[in-house]
Amino acid sequence: MTTVFVTASGTEVGKTFVMCKLLTELRRTTLSVRAVKPVATGFDPNDIEASDTGHLLAAQNLRPTAARVDAVTPWRYAAALSPDMAARREARIVPFEDLLSFCRRSEGFDLTLIEGIGGVMVPLDERHTVIDWIAALGAPALLVTGSYLGTLSHTLTAAEALRRRDVELLGIVASESPEQPVALDETRRVLERFLAPTPVIALPRQRSDADAIPELLPLIAPFLDAPGT
């Protein structure tokens, strides 16, 4: 049993997109995979299909029943804000220890994919940010970033923060932003130069869900060789 944490340099850069691509490719393997997005904000129970939870279930060919939504995303908040702020508006909190226990509850699965929320240091409560969550789990991370103007500093800052907390960085996925100042590969090459030997892959803007990304699965390949371990 192993866990990979999918985090990002910021919100809306492509974590769910990458999770869904990985899930689609993993369906061609014999691995049993648990995919969770434990904390979601901006969650609308009347439009689950449009939520990250709905997307993760759809990528596994699963209908979003109430039980499945609870199993994928136990902590859901209405306001589209950071988790600490969204929870506070409902007089609730994100219970950090319960969150860790939930993430560790992966018996029977070969691989657990966890989508974080926002960027690496978005606050979860008054004391913890996402990076505390990743470090406490001791999980290796995939860092999803964009190719917008400003991404170089955001990405290098996020990678440095993870490194300082001894989080193993499996790879960077530069997901093409709707607007970018240079070709995607130029951004990829600059990131690669600063982050070597961590692999950096470019994920072009996809036109169809069916488009395959052959470089993606190899980023977590160390965990795919030995199912059940």
Ligand SMILES: Nc1ncnc2c1ncn2[C@@H]1O[C@H](COP(=O)(O)OP(=O)(O)OP(=O)(O)O)[C@@H](O)[C@H]1O
């Ligand atoms: N490479 C890509 N090609 C096409 N669309 C993309 C790509 N990357 C991201 N998107 C789209 O951009 C939007 C934001 O991506 P996504 O929802 O995956 O971001 P996120 O990091 O999970 O955001 P959040 O912080 O809200 O969880 C989505 O509509 C997604 O489908």
Ligand SMILES: [Mg+2]
């Ligand atoms: Mg998401």
